[in-house]
Amino acid sequence: APARGLDLPFGVLDFPPRLATIYRQQHAAVSIAGQTYPTLAVAAARQLGIDIETAYRVNFYGGLNWLPSVTTARLFEDGLIPELVRGRTVLIETERSLPVYPLPNPTGQDITLAQFTGFALATLLGDAQIQELPSWLRGIAVIGAILLAFIVFQHLSLGPSIATTVLLFGLCWLAAWFMPPFWHIWPPVTEIILAIALTLLLVFHRKALLQEHTVRQINTQLTDILHERIIPTGFFEADNPWRQITHMVEQFLNVEWSIFLELAPGKYHLQELYSLNCKLDDIAERRRDYRRTPYSTALQENLPLRLERSYLQGADPDQVQYMAPLRCSGELLGYWIFGVAPESTSQTANWLKLIRSFQTQIAELLYHRRYWQQEKQRNSRVLNRFFMTGPVPGSQQRLRQSIDLLSQRLDYMEHMLHSLDNAAMLYDLFGHLVFANRAMSDLLKSQAISSYDSSALDLLCRLLDIDQAQGREILHQAIVWKNPAHFPLRLGSQETLHYLSVTAISPSEEQDQPAHSDMPFQSYGILFELIDASRISEFSNLKEQLTSRLIYRVRNDMESLTLGIDILQQPNVAPARKERALTLLKAKLTDSMDLIRKTQRHLQLDLHTHQVDFYPVESTRALKQALETVAPAIAEKRLKLQQHLPEVDSIVVADADKLPRILSALLRVLIEDSTSEGTLNITGSESSDYLSLTFSNTGFGLPDEQLQYYLTQSQDHDDDSDYAVLQSGIIQLKHWGGQLQAHSQMGKGITFTLTLKVYI
Structure with a gap:
C-alpha cells in the first residue's frame, strides 16, 4: 500500500495454483481487497513490453541449470562477472526474509517460490509458455484416436489389441515428452489415453456380447438340427419322453421289466418317472439318493452295474438285474434299472457293450431334450428376448458339447459307410x-x-x-x-x-436351398x-447244384421205391417182410416229398424280394473265401496248410456272408497262436445230417479256461475283433442248427470243431 503513492512498478509474489499435487501454472494477476494486481513475473515482463492477461503454464524444460542463481556472499566478493548479467533480468531474494516453501514441479526437484517466479519470468520473457490446444482441436484429436483405435481393434484379437494399446500409450508419452519443449504445446495425452482405453473395453465388450449371442444362436441351431435329423420327431415336445424310451427299450432288448429314475438339477434324490411291467412302489430301495450305493457305484464306474441284491420286492431271484447311469457331457440325468432272464445275456454276444450303447444313446436324447426345453423357456420370457445380448452361463460349454455330439454322429455315419x-x-x-x-x-x-x-x-x-x-x-x-x-x-x-x-x-425336392447356394x-x-454281383451268380450256381443234388437223391429214392415195389409184387414174400417194405416205401416217399418241397422253396427265392437268415451254402466255397482272406497272414508266418476234406462238396445250412467271416476269424486265432513254420490242419467228415470241420495248429496254446472265457463272456473289445466275431458266430451257428467247440492245450495249440447241418 505504501508503494501505491510512489507510482513504482511492482508485482505481487503469490503461490501458484496447485494442480494434481504439482505446480505447473502461474497466475497472471491476483485480487486483493477488490483490486487486481499483476504477479511479480507479469509485472516484470510488462516492463519489457510483454503482457499476458490469463494464467499460463510455466516452462520447466530447461531445468535448474537454465535458471542460474548466485548467492549474496559471492556477489559481495565481486564473484559476479558484469558481462554475464548485463541486459539480464535479475530477481533478488533476501535470505531469511521470507519462509521457504519447497514447490513440487515437473523438474523433479523442489524449488523455492523465488525460483518458481524465475521460471515463470523466463517463460514470459522467452515467449516459451506452454499452450494448450483449443477445445475443438482437442476434441478432434480425441475423436481421431477413438476412430483409429476402433478400426484397429475391430480386426485384432485381444492379445494384439493390448500390444497395440501399449504402443499407442507409448506414442502419447513421446508426444508429451517432446511437444512441450520443442513446440511449446501441451497435447491432450490424458484424454487420448482414456479414450483409447475405453474404446478397447467397449470394442471387446461388444465382441464378447456378439460372440455370446452367436454361440447361443449356433447352439440353438445345432440343437434344432439334432432335433430334426437325429432325435425322433415329437420327442422334444413330449410331456413324458420316458414312455417313448421305455417302448424303444422294449422293442430292441428282451427286458422283463424296466424302471427310469430322473435327477432334477441341483437335487440329490431321484424321482420316479416311468416303469415297464412293474410298479414304482415295488422298488425296495426307498431313499433313492444318488450319493448312496448302488447308485454311487454305478455312477463312479459309468457302466451298467450288475446288482447283487434285488432292486424290486418280490422279483424272480433268477433274474439278472442291471443299473445304468444316464450321463451325458458330465451331467447326470437319471438312472435306468432293468431285469432280464439269464438266457437273454448268454444269447447275445457282447451283452454289456450293447447295454452301454443304449445307455449312451438314451442319455444323449434326454440331454438335448432338457437343453432344448431350457432354451425354449428362456426365449419365451419377454425380458430375456429384450436383453438378447446378455451372457448365458455355460453356452460355450454347451456349444462344445453339441459339436462333440455332432462329431460323434459324423463318426457313426463314417462307420456306417465303411x-x-x-x-x-x-x-x-x-x-x-x-x-x-x-x-x-x-x-x-x-x-x-x-x-x-x-x-x-x-x-x-x-x-x-x-x-x-x-x-x-x-x-x-x-x-x-x-x-x-x-x-x-x-x-x-x-x-x-x-x-x-x-x-x-x-x-431332395423337399429340402430348401439357400438363394446364395454355391452348388453348381x-x-x-x-x-x-x-x-x-457275385451273390447273384453264386445263388444261380447254388440253384444248379441243388437241382443236381435233388435229381441225384430222387433218382436213388426212386430206385429204392422200385426195389420195394418189386418185393411187394413177389407172391411168395412173407407178410411181415411186405409190411416192413411197405413202411420203408412210405418213409422214403415222405422224405422225397419233403426234400422236393424244401428245395423248391429255396429255388423259388428272389434275392430282390426275400431276406432270409440262412439257406443252402457251399461249404467248400465258404472255406476257400476264408483262406483267401487269411492267406497273407499264413504266408507271413510260413505256415504249412494241410487239408483233408470230403471229395463231394457239402451243401450246408448257413449264411453265405457270415460263414466265411466266422471261418476267417477262427483261422486268424489259430494263425496268431501258431509257431513260425508250423502246421495248420483242416479236416472234414460228413454224415447223413452234419458236416464236421476240425481246425488245429501247432502253436503255443493257452489255458483252456481262458479260451472258453474269451468265447463265452462279454468282453470290452471291438465288434470286429476275432473273439467278438466268434462269440456272435456261436450264436449264429446255434440258429443254423450247428455248433462250435474249442479246446486248447499249453505247448500244443488250439483246436476248433465246427459242425454244420447238411441241407441235402
Whole structure:
C-alpha cells in the first residue's frame, strides 16, 4: 500500500495454483481487497513490453541449470562477472526474509517460490509458455484416436489389441515428452489415453456380447438340427419322453421289466418317472439318493452295474438285474434299472457293450431334450428376448458339447459307410475325392489304383477302359441331366462281376436351398458305386447244384421205391417182410416229398424280394473265401496248410456272408497262436445230417479256461475283433442248427470243431 503513492512498478509474489499435487501454472494477476494486481513475473515482463492477461503454464524444460542463481556472499566478493548479467533480468531474494516453501514441479526437484517466479519470468520473457490446444482441436484429436483405435481393434484379437494399446500409450508419452519443449504445446495425452482405453473395453465388450449371442444362436441351431435329423420327431415336445424310451427299450432288448429314475438339477434324490411291467412302489430301495450305493457305484464306474441284491420286492431271484447311469457331457440325468432272464445275456454276444450303447444313446436324447426345453423357456420370457445380448452361463460349454455330439454322429455315419458291402466313393464337382469307404479303398488298392491321385474322370476311364471323351459324356449326363449310368465290369484278373453306378448326389425336392447356394447344377457331388454281383451268380450256381443234388437223391429214392415195389409184387414174400417194405416205401416217399418241397422253396427265392437268415451254402466255397482272406497272414508266418476234406462238396445250412467271416476269424486265432513254420490242419467228415470241420495248429496254446472265457463272456473289445466275431458266430451257428467247440492245450495249440447241418 505504501508503494501505491510512489507510482513504482511492482508485482505481487503469490503461490501458484496447485494442480494434481504439482505446480505447473502461474497466475497472471491476483485480487486483493477488490483490486487486481499483476504477479511479480507479469509485472516484470510488462516492463519489457510483454503482457499476458490469463494464467499460463510455466516452462520447466530447461531445468535448474537454465535458471542460474548466485548467492549474496559471492556477489559481495565481486564473484559476479558484469558481462554475464548485463541486459539480464535479475530477481533478488533476501535470505531469511521470507519462509521457504519447497514447490513440487515437473523438474523433479523442489524449488523455492523465488525460483518458481524465475521460471515463470523466463517463460514470459522467452515467449516459451506452454499452450494448450483449443477445445475443438482437442476434441478432434480425441475423436481421431477413438476412430483409429476402433478400426484397429475391430480386426485384432485381444492379445494384439493390448500390444497395440501399449504402443499407442507409448506414442502419447513421446508426444508429451517432446511437444512441450520443442513446440511449446501441451497435447491432450490424458484424454487420448482414456479414450483409447475405453474404446478397447467397449470394442471387446461388444465382441464378447456378439460372440455370446452367436454361440447361443449356433447352439440353438445345432440343437434344432439334432432335433430334426437325429432325435425322433415329437420327442422334444413330449410331456413324458420316458414312455417313448421305455417302448424303444422294449422293442430292441428282451427286458422283463424296466424302471427310469430322473435327477432334477441341483437335487440329490431321484424321482420316479416311468416303469415297464412293474410298479414304482415295488422298488425296495426307498431313499433313492444318488450319493448312496448302488447308485454311487454305478455312477463312479459309468457302466451298467450288475446288482447283487434285488432292486424290486418280490422279483424272480433268477433274474439278472442291471443299473445304468444316464450321463451325458458330465451331467447326470437319471438312472435306468432293468431285469432280464439269464438266457437273454448268454444269447447275445457282447451283452454289456450293447447295454452301454443304449445307455449312451438314451442319455444323449434326454440331454438335448432338457437343453432344448431350457432354451425354449428362456426365449419365451419377454425380458430375456429384450436383453438378447446378455451372457448365458455355460453356452460355450454347451456349444462344445453339441459339436462333440455332432462329431460323434459324423463318426457313426463314417462307420456306417465303411461297413457297407458296396464299394462307394464320393467326388465333388471339381473332381476331387471327398470320401471313399473301406471296401472301395481295398478294391482299388488290389488293382494298384490310387484313389487320392485320381480324379473322377481318370477313375471312370480307367475302370471302364474308355477314353476321356466318353468319360466326359457319362459325367455330363449324370450331372447336368441327372441320368445315372450303370456298367458291368470285371476288375483286372478277378472273376467277380461288378456293376459300376455313376450318380449325381442332389438335394431332395423337399429340402430348401439357400438363394446364395454355391452348388453348381444343384448337386453335391458324384457318387461312384461298385456293386458286387457275385451273390447273384453264386445263388444261380447254388440253384444248379441243388437241382443236381435233388435229381441225384430222387433218382436213388426212386430206385429204392422200385426195389420195394418189386418185393411187394413177389407172391411168395412173407407178410411181415411186405409190411416192413411197405413202411420203408412210405418213409422214403415222405422224405422225397419233403426234400422236393424244401428245395423248391429255396429255388423259388428272389434275392430282390426275400431276406432270409440262412439257406443252402457251399461249404467248400465258404472255406476257400476264408483262406483267401487269411492267406497273407499264413504266408507271413510260413505256415504249412494241410487239408483233408470230403471229395463231394457239402451243401450246408448257413449264411453265405457270415460263414466265411466266422471261418476267417477262427483261422486268424489259430494263425496268431501258431509257431513260425508250423502246421495248420483242416479236416472234414460228413454224415447223413452234419458236416464236421476240425481246425488245429501247432502253436503255443493257452489255458483252456481262458479260451472258453474269451468265447463265452462279454468282453470290452471291438465288434470286429476275432473273439467278438466268434462269440456272435456261436450264436449264429446255434440258429443254423450247428455248433462250435474249442479246446486248447499249453505247448500244443488250439483246436476248433465246427459242425454244420447238411441241407441235402
